[in-house]
Amino acid sequence: MEVSAEAKRIMVVALGKLYSSRTQRGGLRLHRSLLLTLVMKSAREIYHAAQATAESVAPKCELQHPTDEMIAEPAGAQGLQSPASLPAEEPRCTGSSTELRREARTHTSAENKENVCPPGPVQHSRKRRGKTAAEPDFLPCKKAKLEQGNCPQQLIVCSVLNDYVTCSSELRTAPTPIPVHTAIAAC
Amino acid sequence: MGEDTDSTPTLNHRGFLPDHNYVTEADIISTVEFNHTGELLATGDKGGRVVIFQREPESKTEPFSQGEYNVYSTFQSHEPEFDYLKSLEIEEKINKIRWLPQQNAAHFLLSTNDKTIKLWKVSERDKRPEGYNLKDEEGRIKDISTVTSLQVPVLKPMDLMVEVTPRRVFANAHTYHINSISVNSDYETYMSADDLRINLWHLDITDRSFNIVDIKPANMEDLTEVITAAEFHPYHCNLFVYSSSKGTLRLCDMREAALCDKHSKLFEEPEDPSARSFFSEIISSVSDVKFSHSGRYLLTRDYLTAKVWDLNMESKPLETYQVHDYLRSKLCSLYENDCIFDKFECAWNGSDSVIMTGAYNNFFRMFDRNTKRDVTLEASRESSKPRAVLKPRRVCAAGGKRRKDDISVDSLDFTKNVHIIRHAHTHAHILSHSQEMPKTHTYTHNQNSYTPFHSLLNLLLSLPELKGPRQG
Numbered sequence: 001m002e003v004s005a006e007a008k009r010i011m012v013v014a015l016g017k018l019y020s021s022r023t024q025r026g027g028l029r030l031h032r033s034l035l036l037t038l039v040m041k042s043a044r045e046i047y048h049a050a051q052a053t054a055e056s057v058a059p060k061c062e063l064q065h066p067t068d069e070m071i072a073e074p075a076g077a078q079g080l081q082s083p084a085s086l087p088a089e090e091p092r093c094t095g096s097s098t099e100l101r102r103e104a105r106t107h108t109s110a111e112n113k114e115n116v117c118p119p120g121p122v123q124h125s126r127k128r129r130g131k132t133a134a135e136p137d138f139l140p141c142k143k144a145k146l147e148q149g150n151c152p153q154q155l156i157v158c159s160v161l162n163d164y165v166t167c168s169s170e171l172r173t174a175p176t177p178i179p180v181h182t183a184i185a186a187c
Numbered sequence: 188m189g190e191d192t193d194s195t196p197t198l199n200h201r202g203f204l205p206d207h208n209y210v211t212e213a214d215i216i217s218t219v220e221f222n223h224t225g226e227l228l229a230t231g232d233k234g235g236r237v238v239i240f241q242r243e244p245e246s247k248t249e250p251f252s253q254g255e256y257n258v259y260s261t262f263q264s265h266e267p268e269f270d271y272l273k274s275l276e277i278e279e280k281i282n283k284i285r286w287l288p289q290q291n292a293a294h295f296l297l298s299t300n301d302k303t304i305k306l307w308k309v310s311e312r313d314k315r316p317e318g319y320n321l322k323d324e325e326g327r328i329k330d331i332s333t334v335t336s337l338q339v340p341v342l343k344p345m346d347l348m349v350e351v352t353p354r355r356v357f358a359n360a361h362t363y364h365i366n367s368i369s370v371n372s373d374y375e376t377y378m379s380a381d382d383l384r385i386n387l388w389h390l391d392i393t394d395r396s397f398n399i400v401d402i403k404p405a406n407m408e409d410l411t412e413v414i415t416a417a418e419f420h421p422y423h424c425n426l427f428v429y430s431s432s433k434g435t436l437r438l439c440d441m442r443e444a445a446l447c448d449k450h451s452k453l454f455e456e457p458e459d460p461s462a463r464s465f466f467s468e469i470i471s472s473v474s475d476v477k478f479s480h481s482g483r484y485l486l487t488r489d490y491l492t493a494k495v496w497d498l499n500m501e502s503k504p505l506e507t508y509q510v511h512d513y514l515r516s517k518l519c520s521l522y523e524n525d526c527i528f529d530k531f532e533c534a535w536n537g538s539d540s541v542i543m544t545g546a547y548n549n550f551f552r553m554f555d556r557n558t559k560r561d562v563t564l565e566a567s568r569e570s571s572k573p574r575a576v577l578k579p580r581r582v583c584a585a586g587g588k589r590r591k592d593d594i595s596v597d598s599l600d601f602t603k604n605v606h607i608i609r610h611a612h613t614h615a616h617i618l619s620h621s622q623e624m625p626k627t628h629t630y631t632h633n634q635n636s637y638t639p640f641h642s643l644l645n646l647l648l649s650l651p652e653l654k655g656p657r658q659g
Contacts, residue, residue, distance in 0.1 A: 006519070010465055010519070010522070013522070013523055017525070025278055026275070026276060026277065026278035026280075027275035027276070027364075029364065030363055030364070030382040030413055031366075031382055031413045031415065031432055031472075034411075034412075034413055035432065035469045035528065038468040038469070039465060039466065042464075042465045042466075042467070046465065
């Protein structure tokens, strides 16, 4: 279990770094953000592999669909809190990422989009709300104002978070390969 | 654009910042580069300033020793800017400096921050015209009625003044952060590389550039690697190489197509599956790539190793040197304190027989490719007297036997990071300091810093093993 604990820690640290890099002077550092998401992906795979070898895992589908409202940390924390396996959901992943990208492209006002639930491929209900609220460290109440420059950051995190947070109701034994690490809005 | 006539032997930034006797982050040196003869050394810092050092001419009494370096000129290259469209501040930190080959009395250099490249002309003025007819000594217009005779102005000697003027500004061509610039051997063009694109410029034309490499995927979600460094071949003006965050190198030939997305050669070492860890991707990212002087080899640096590649062999590197393998077991801590994202540079010596790269704790490592000997040297304040011999140091891995004067891995100071550049002729190498995340650093432009860069500069002219016979 050490491996999965370490994997969890690495993922949390990566999320923290991604989050704090939003406020870094000079804007988003693409290289660093990419490396962080790759680390998260690595950790996620190793975590999943470790979990898969463990005995019965709670198949409860605790997830909150990563809509735009979610800040990196809370979602990440949620994902890590859940002992369930975290396979990737490719369609959803692509779906919400597409959605996010579309928003960036249309340059719509941030606040409006935050509150809009992306339609389409999103299927899973938001079951995680309660858990989120119960987690005091990562208060998701209000998403930080989405600036144009921070768009890329948001998208990276949200897309990766799809991997972590979403899970299916069936227990999957093998992780599907992750086609998507990052979603970075076209500048 | 400040001119500086400072000829005092010590580094002095207090002229610019009078109320400032402590080291600030703006003083931290971010890039270093010698010119082609080694006479001039340019250093850029996080505050957007460039300081040029000049080597004093050799003294007649010691014909084979080199003169010391002193401050030659200081100027403000870049200022912080604000991109209103993206609500982003553009840092003034100088990312890279490259000298142009000298073609006349003046020197030219390119300096770049994240977004804008500038060409600077560094020239000396030691004469000025005197004896104008219409102006008096102070430059005021004379009353015509007082002019009774005409004279021809003559050039009179004056105190040496170094003038640095901006000649070109190459702006608005990069969406992402510029990480490299490289001057072509045709002496007419140069390239600038950011995370996803490489642009080709003509030195005389600022309003347009050609995009020659674009690895931005149509769908940004599919992004898997970014460009980390790029360099032109030393004498084939059509060839250049760029490195990626995945640890691959791509050699491109500009004759093949206008857009060199398709590489001519791809240098990639297959990953060792047994060495896989959480951080495999991070530590395989190449932070620097340099052609050998011969043009036959490539030197790359990733987090733990330096590799020499033969241009004729793409499947694996010719040689791999472990720079600080004792860090391999500490990757998790280095990841948490951000050190794992640090970028090191590497360099060849003049004859391509020795490679050199920086490490932590003020260490730098030299590897002799022929004898396979390597040495770790420390650049520190204690040994920063001119001509002091640097003592080789040893880092013992955790649990290993520790000899006297060894340093244990756990006591390494990761705030002292060393950056390497090469010296042109005399094989001596000079160190500077660079790190990605802001931390306390040793080498700065400030005289009161922990280890003044300047004194270190002069120290390193007497590096052991590298001081070969004078050539040419």
